[in-house]
Amino acid sequence: MTTKRPPRSSFRRIVDLGRYVTRPTTPIRTLLAAFNDLPHAFQIVANDSGAPIGTLTDGDIRRGILAGATLDDPVSRCMVTRPVIGRLGEEERHVGMLKSLVFIPLVDQNGKLRQIMVRSDVEPGLTTALLMAGGLGTRLGERTRDIPKPLLPVGGKPIIEHILTALEEAGVGRIIVSVHHLAHKIEAYLDSRKSGCQIEILKEPERLGTAGALGLLAERLSEPVLVLNADVVTSVNIAAMSEFFARNSHDATIAVAQHKVRIPFGVVKHDGDGLFDGVDEKPELSHFVTAGIYLLSPEFAALVSRGEAVDMPELLNRGRALGLRIGLFPIHEYWTDVGTPDALDAADSHLANFSNGKT
Secondary structure (H helix, E strand, C coil), X not given: CCCCCCCHHHEEEEXXXXXXXXXXXXXXXXXXXXXXXXXXXXEEEECCXXXXXXXXXXXXXXXXXXXXXXXXXXXXXXXXXXXXXXXXXCHHHHHHHHHCCCEEEEECCCCCEEEEEEECCCCCCCCEEEEECCCCCHHHHHHHCCCCHHHCEECCEEHHHHHHHHHHHCCCCEEEEEECCCHHHHHXXXXXXXXXXXXXXXXXXXXXXXXXXXXXXXXXXXXXXXXXXXXXXXCCCHHHHHHHXXXXXXXXXXXXXXXXXXXXXXXXXXXXXXXEEEEEECCEEEEEEEEEEEEECHHHHCCCCCCCCCCXXXXXHHHHHCCCCEEEEEXXXXXXXXXXXXXXHHHHHHHHHHXXXXX
């Protein structure tokens, strides 16, 4: 009697577990650094006996940040505490689970982790991006009088080059660049560039805001589109954002960054009757702010009419009013908006140090 084996192409096994197992006390920051060197961005959280007590993905960490976790917290703050666990030798029974899961830890009869099943037929990632490069860059003053903001140098390369390279490395095959101010200079740069993907120019006859270019696309999109502002310098994981969007069944995902503001005074607290309840001396407030990166479903993008001038906040509010599902994707990687001279200089210094191995 022969035992029926699951199709070889449906999953692969990880037997060298060292890089994929961590302890619950490991700082989140340490784990994120490890993710950068792994082909699969997940970890199995195990106790001292080697039994899995949780799992952790990039998406779990970002959801934890939304809930108030910091990068210095232990991974136990973000991990899934009741993960799906499989049995070694019963892989055939577990194959169906990989349609909704990327990986399944396999344990022996004593509950100790022995292998990890990983789905091999990973779905295609993001294919289309819309880069908003038509802004005037007025906050940068004289620097953008003759040079469009996307072509200003940061870390030895134009801002737009950093963005295009990141998109190409993420496997995006089609990049649409919306232009208006000094459009001919951006077109000339793109024409001279050796691109690893299909790049199209979308001309805005007049300024249409930060989302109006969506209405100019010649055909309605059939797949999600990543919309980025051309004044953003970041190392955000685009592939992780695409997976986050899909796994949470979002109609739109907004990349958000944490912005901290210190109040230079003692903040007085009081109760509902106006009675004193204490003083917080110079507290630091933290808020999530839009990072200029949005992933939209075709239905969400279709909310913009051709030729309509609309900014992204208005479009997002329009989608919310229609009941569309909008999620937040917190950025824990480097991010900055280079809309001001100080921010531009800071980004230039950061990337220069990074390339020299100082950060």
